[in-house]
Amino acid sequence: MPVTNGADIMAANTYGFIGLGNMGGPMCANLIAAGLSVQVFDAADTAALAPKGSAATDNVGALAAAVDTIFLSLPDGKIVHAVCAEIANAELRRVTTVVDFSTTGPEAAGQALAILADVGITFVDAPVSGGKAGAVAGTLTVIVSGPDAAVGDLAVPFRAVGGNIFHVGPNPGQAQAVKLLNNFLSATAMAATSEAVLFGQKHGVDMSTILDVVNVSTGRNTATMDKFPNRVVPETFDAGFAMELMTKDVALYLEQVGVAGTPDAVGSTMSALWNAAHDKMPGSDFTKIYRYIAGEK
Ligand code: NAD
Numbered sequence: 284m285p286v287t288n289g290a291d292i293m294a295a296n297t298y299g300f301i302g303l304g305n306m307g308g309p310m311c312a313n314l315i316a317a318g319l320s321v322q323v324f325d326a327a328d329t330a331a332l333a334p335k336g337s338a339a340t341d342n343v344g345a346l347a348a349a350v351d352t353i354f355l356s357l358p359d360g361k362i363v364h365a366v367c368a369e370i371a372n373a374e375l376r377r378v379t380t381v382v383d384f385s386t387t388g389p390e391a392a393g394q395a396l397a398i399l400a401d402v403g404i405t406f407v408d409a410p411v412s413g414g415k416a417g418a419v420a421g422t423l424t425v426i427v428s429g430p431d432a433a434v435g436d437l438a439v440p441f442r443a444v445g446g447n448i449f450h451v452g453p454n455p456g457q458a459q460a461v462k463l464l465n466n467f468l469s470a471t472a473m474a475a476t477s478e479a480v481l482f483g484q485k486h487g488v489d490m491s492t493i494l495d496v497v498n499v500s501t502g503r504n505t506a507t508m509d510k511f512p513n514r515v516v517p518e519t520f521d522a523g524f525a526m527e528l529m530t531k532d533v534a535l536y537l538e539q540v541g542v543a544g545t546p547d548a549v550g551s552t553m554s555a556l557w558n559a560a561h562d563k564m565p566g567s568d569f570t571k572i573y574r575y576i577a578g579e580k
Pocket residue numbers: 301302303304305306307324325326327328356357358359362365366384385386387411412413414415522523524525528
């Protein structure tokens with residue numbers, strides 16, 4: 284069900300944010316713009332990455348001792364588990380709720396829950412969709428699973444970062460399942476659109492014309508409507524989502540499809556394709572898969 288209302292948290296609540304990268308940096312900036320007090324930490328360089336108005340802390344333990352709620356936006360499940368363990372083991376721990384905006388998969392969310400539940404910390408799973416542009420604009424889709432009361436208490440910060448907020452179930456991991464299937468569809472749209480555009484170009488039709496036709500026809504998708512016109516046609520390849528992370532998400536989707544025992548014919552093909560593209564173009568934006576599929580050496 285969409286979360287459109289909810290008890291507003293008390294203004295005195297203090298927040299922490301760990302992971303100030305492409306997504307975390309602008310999301311944290313939007314929490315501050317909404318009037319929330321936020322202390323931050325990033326393993327790379329907290330002072331350089333801290334959004335204006337936030338307070339930098341020295342390490343995860345210091346943050347866990349200083350705030351009530353910590354948000355995470357970290358690369359993968361392994362790192363989330365390491366950070367959750369640091370939070371759980373923090374001396375003079377104050378934090379009572381951890382909210383994970385990262386994409387980690389259902390199993391990893393279950394493990395994070397176990398690490399935190401052991402010391403009485405509530406865990407809310409809240410992966411996001413909408414890319415860096417959505418993070419900057421505060422219009423992300425926030426897919427949430429966790430206990431009703433905790434999710435209700437997060438209405439203000441969720442509204443600060445998100446345009447559409449969905450509470451999809453009571454158990455951490457359910458939101459990750461929806462996030463992974465979404466990214467699988469996004470990755471498939473990007474790869475399939477690359478092949479389709481190359482086919483049309485081979486027949487002498489230019490890319491913009493192909494996109495104009497498809498975008499008012501039944502083949503339109505997020506790649507034809509957004510990634511191609513905004514990142515591939517201008518050859519900027521700057522969606523702000525690393526090919527490494529998309530490859531991780533598709534592999535995670537396929538792995539979790541294996542656990543669930545649901546069909547994987549398209550998923551296995553996509554995972555092999557994204558792995559191959561990533562091997563060839565490490566460090567690229569994910570929209571560059573078009574160049575890989577086009578046969579760029
Ligand atoms: P990023 O690599 O830009 O940022 C991750 C940040 O985490 C970095 O600043 C890094 O220094 C920090 N970090 C790594 N290990 C740490 C640790 N142990 N302690 C503290 N900080 C640490 O990644 P991103 O693109 O911002 O993505 C973050 C998460 O959001 C990922 O799980 C990704 O799959 C997901 N996501 C990304 C997008 C996107 O378009 N970029 C969209 C939706 C979801």
